[in-house]
Amino acid sequence: MKEKSERKLHSVATWSWIVLRWTAIFLYYTLFIVAIGAATACLVFLTLGKLYYPEGSYRDLALSGLKVGTILSGIWGIGVAIVKCFVKGKAERDARL
Secondary structure (H helix, E strand, O other), X not given: OOOHHHOOOOOHHHHHHHHHHHHHHHHHHHHHHHHHHHHHHHHHHHHHHHHHOOOOOHHHHXXXXXXXXXXXXXXXXXXXXXXXXXXXXXXXXXXXX
């Protein structure tokens, strides 16, 4: 690891690019996880919903699945995205050193 005096200082444009890049990566991971969670919950609600809620329509079951899946995966997606960004950042830093 380089000493503080040996580290290269970045310009404002470089820092802006780094922040924009990591924000985009974070949003990509989060939205990807939320989309998978919502689609999975929708399929589960459609598959098992008629067993527990026989009078419900498929439209109601699908909307309930999307709502529940989006909320639950939204909670988990943010945490998983933060961890994935840290792991990716450490791997990039280790590759540079």
